[in-house]
């Protein structure tokens with residue numbers, strides 16, 4: 001599969017509520033943040049009680065050296081990170097290890113980090129399918145806005161190395177019991193061949209627009225809120 005090793009993305013720098021937000025490709029200036037990243041992931045995994053890809057110091061450092069990491073800062077303080085990995089001979093790309101430091105959550109940082117990682121993935125591996133598995137609603141929302149759709153695991157990479165990482169997850173028994181066909185995570189896929197009409201969505205995001213393909217989440221929300229709507233209607237309450 002085609003790879004543009006020299007692919008880059010422009011850093012995103014903006015002032016929000018008087019704070020300087022920076023999201024960029026990790027480079028040699030960021031090697032010193034590897035332990036902070038690992039520590040933040042470790043604490044989040046403990047608090048969440050479920051799987052977040054845990055990696056070694058060398059692995060994250062290697063990602064930075066390979067120009068496959070996206071790092072964020074708020075007023076110069078580490079705020080978040082994500083990296084890209086390839087599977088099945090670069091036919092698949094995963095944006096993994098997303099983490100936002102607790103003090104900077106809930107203000108759109110994960111969304112912007114994922115968008116940068118997506119842009120980098122598309123530019124570096126233009127023919128690859130992008131995918132991820134998650135139990136997190138935040139990541140489902142972000143992915144669906146980008147244009148990912150939920151799929152069964154059969155649509156994702158069958159690279160054993162990818163699934164090996166799940167051995168560290170507390171739910172691994174569920175995955176192995178189901179012969180790696182399903183688990184508690186939702187598989188999500190972005191197939192570039194389905195988005196030929198909008199190959200560079202980041203150009204629209206810069207103008208604040210969402211992906212036109214990210215509508216499944218709205219439908220999903222409508223479906224799950226229907227019983228509540230019915231109940232509310234029966235009780236005759238309106239707010």
Ligand SMILES: CC(C)(COP(=O)(O)OP(=O)(O)OC[C@H]1O[C@@H](n2cnc3c(N)ncnc32)[C@H](O)[C@@H]1OP(=O)(O)O)[C@@H](O)C(=O)NCCC(=O)NCCS
Pocket residue numbers: 044048051052097098099100101104105106107108109110111112133134135136137138139141142
């Ligand atoms: C998940 C995580 C990365 C989100 O980071 P964040 O910067 O707070 O997320 P954002 O502010 O960009 O939120 C993006 C969307 O998700 C929603 N969201 C954020 N956190 C959420 C949560 N805990 N539950 C439900 N929705 C959530 C936001 O409301 C937003 O939706 P909107 O665009 O409709 O408003 C962060 O909480 C984190 O690092 N958690 C621990 C690590 C982890 O779970 N990583 C993901 C592994 S799959």
